[in-house]
Amino acid sequence: MFHQAKVALAAVSVAVLAGCATTSAASPPAPGTPAAPTQSRTLTVLTHDSFALSDKVIAGFKKSSGYDVTFVAPGDAGTLVNQLILTKDSPLGDVVFGIDNTFAGRAISEGIVSPYASDSLPAAAADLTPSDALTPVDYGDVCLNADKRYFAAHDLAVPATLDDLTKPEYANLLVVPNPASSSPGLAFLAATVGAKGDPGYLAYWTALKANGVKVVKGWTEAYTVEFSGSSGKGSRPLVLSYNTSPAYEVGKDGTAPTVALTQTCFRQVEYAGVVTGAQNEVGARQFIDFLLSDAVQAEIPEQMYMYPVSPTAKLPEEWTKFAATVTEPIAAPADLATKRDAWIKAWTATVIG
Secondary structure (H helix, E strand, O other), X not given: OHHHHHHHHHHHHHHHHHHOOOOOOOOOOOOOOOOOOOOOOEEEEEEEOOOOOOHHHHHHHHHHHOOEXXXXXXXXXXXXXXXXXXXXXXXXXXXXXXXXXXXXXXXXXXXXXXXXXXXXXXXXXXXXXXXXXXXXXXXXXXXXXXEHHHHHHOOOOOOOOOHXXXXXHHOOOEEEEOOOOOHHHHHHHHHHHHHHOOOHHHHHHHHHHHOOOEEEOOHHHHHHHHEOOOOOOOOEOEEEEEOOHHHHOOOOOOOOOEEEEEEEEEEEEEEEXXXXXXXXXXXXXXXXXXHOOHHHHHHHHHHHOOEXXXXXXXXXXXXXXXXXXXXXXXXXXXXXXXXXXXXXXXXXXXXXX
């Protein structure tokens, strides 16, 4: 039927043109008119390797959108941003989740995300938005965590401050992810710059190096392999993680064997964005709206250990008992966006060599 209608319409058009010389073609779009957003039947979602939502919630999005959805996680948030930059002439996906406030400036300056303002963003989260190309989805406090059992067994006080970590009694106990490849690692580097200044942070890291700090590629390796207080049962009782991490280590006895050191924390915000050059911009925008939905915001605490940006989302009961409240995180350096790369380069020369 549709084909027949097209043929009939074409015949009518020819007849009209033949009989009326004054009929004109449709006007072309005015110069500067934005192109319609792209769309396809597939949607590729790029995330960091800590992204997690329940199968039920993901299935709900697939059903409601009708898209064939694929998730790709190239690594930690730092790796994710690096991959987006390296492939921006041939994008790996349509939408990205996991760029945080330590990498946001680089993502914006490199043009790897495109403007989109979601109507689903809560008004309370507006002050977390760094640009019109990144939408805040969750936030958390990156803090050092300690294995309380280790310190009790060794009759050693749990350290409290950044300066404590340089003391001889804490030698060879700390493991942290590399700030060049890890967003929590970069958050901790930013915390040391915020606390010690520039170039004071380098002297601090020199002291940490002399005291045996171990640096690994990302958070997953640091926390689940090297840390003695989690599943990996590693040898290091101090690790960089989050203030909420102890709530996920609660044992059958109802106690948490780990604790967050609240004087070492840096507030991290995670964003989603439409990938520049996406084949499915319509779907990318829908996915960002989906991340702000009640269903997803309710799952963020238990699935990704972060705080949802929605002020109405319910937090797990365990967080009230075991997640440390951070009232005064270390302030982010004002020049984080412009000096981040220089700090990483100087840190690498100092700590890695």
